Amino acid sequence: MKSCITVSLVEEARGGPFVLWDGLRAACELSARLGYDAIEIFAPGPDAVDPEELKNLLADHSLELAAVGTGAGWVKHQLQLADADATKRQQAKDFVRSMIDFGGPFGAFAIIGSMQGRHDATVDKPTALGYLAEALEELGEHAAQYNVPLIYEPLNRYETNQVNTVQQGVELLEGLSTGNVKLLCDLFHMQIEERNVAEALKTGGQHVGHIHFVDSNRRPVGEGHMDYRDIIAALRSIKYEGYLSAEAFPYPTPQIAAEQTMRAYDYWTSAT
Template sequence: MMKTAVTLCRVPEMAAGPFVFHDELPVAFAKAAACGFDAVELFFAGPDEVPVETIRELCQGHALGVAAIGSGAGMAKHGLSLTDPSQEKRAQALDFILGMVDYGGKLGAPVILGSMQGKWGGEVSRAQGLGFLAAALKHINEAAAKAGVPFLYEPLNRYETNLFNRLAPAAVFLEQHDLQNILLLADLFHMNIEEPDLAAALIEAGPRVGHVHWADSNRLAMGSGHTDSEAVIAALRGISYQRYVSAEIFTNGDPEAAARQTRESTRKFGI
């Protein structure tokens, strides 16, 4: 059965990003639980920012799980990417993500690679960029498997990366490099820009889909734009998807209203 999650961000440099709650963690966890979510998706400045035991206690106290952990602070706060022209910067980026994977493993949660994938251009050719990405993902794949969690690669829209913008080519890339422990994050906002048919894209990616960002076409709470949520849910059920649909969205200044609207949009499908 699919489960629901909501984003909690504690990175000042990401305060303007598409995250629902930015409160101190005890407050944010309480709000997530009050709105009826099953889990939280966490965005921290790094793996040493919040002790694992603190998260375990908050989860236990509010009957919440950890759906996933974002790595975007590596880019937003530290300017790191896996495809940087600098070998030193690429190494730092990989170390940052491996630290996050270790942290996530202790919470049984996968880590997301979004903005830290970077892009090719300038000093870095497309072939080099993809080579840098594949080499890094090989290390991450092994680390995540050792930690007992999958890893999530997120195709982003064309304005944020030129590596992979659609699910199917990303899935082929993962297969070609035998990255069996890496799954795809299907972000419906990015997909609305890049995929001709959201449901068809999900069906084609099939078992590679490991996480869903549940956002409408305008990146607000589902029901605010023109995404066909019924078709998306039908596709997810068609591929026997059993993981999280998580609200990574803008809130128009009212986080709790956005959170409640998100939960209403999933409850109508029995989620």
């Protein structure tokens, strides 16, 4: 398993659960100094980062780009994949597609979380879930040209009423014709929704494509009450070799949160 840390470039989301906030260069410098393998970028859109500059920053600091978030499509533009309006649904898919095209050449996958939307008075539950599945089919196939999966994230009940548990996520993915969509298992969301986080990871099995490495209170690992012994054992049992990515509040500061997460990563990945 490899280490990763989140970098937000979306000013409207400042204060949210991303560790680093003060620009790509500073983020890369700190991440490299602390020994991280990769960064995960939450950007306003595909044009917010110059690809050549990013390529050079990653090379200069021996870092990979693990993933790119798509949540700015919701935060900045109020786009979501279950919208009752077909034009807005298409705009949402186009935004995700543009982020796939941004991250793909770096070998990074795009993450769909908040853009999955929800069912409401204008769109009933089966229809909303159908719209989501349709988008995952289309966008998963689009991502395949870069030899990366599309990553889909179940969220807790307070953030979506589409898919909340790993089991529900597995059922959604297994109903698709494409095999190029994987699950993001965020430990914070899981500790709200799952009876047993470790067992849920085992349920995810081969569908697990990314992990958000965070504690029960959405602070860095070690700042809450989650026990990671069984979680790491479960990830090893499903032969997970992807990233443990710190998507957490920058508590008490971004640097301290980054340092705390790396200490926790080193401890738990070396534990037997």
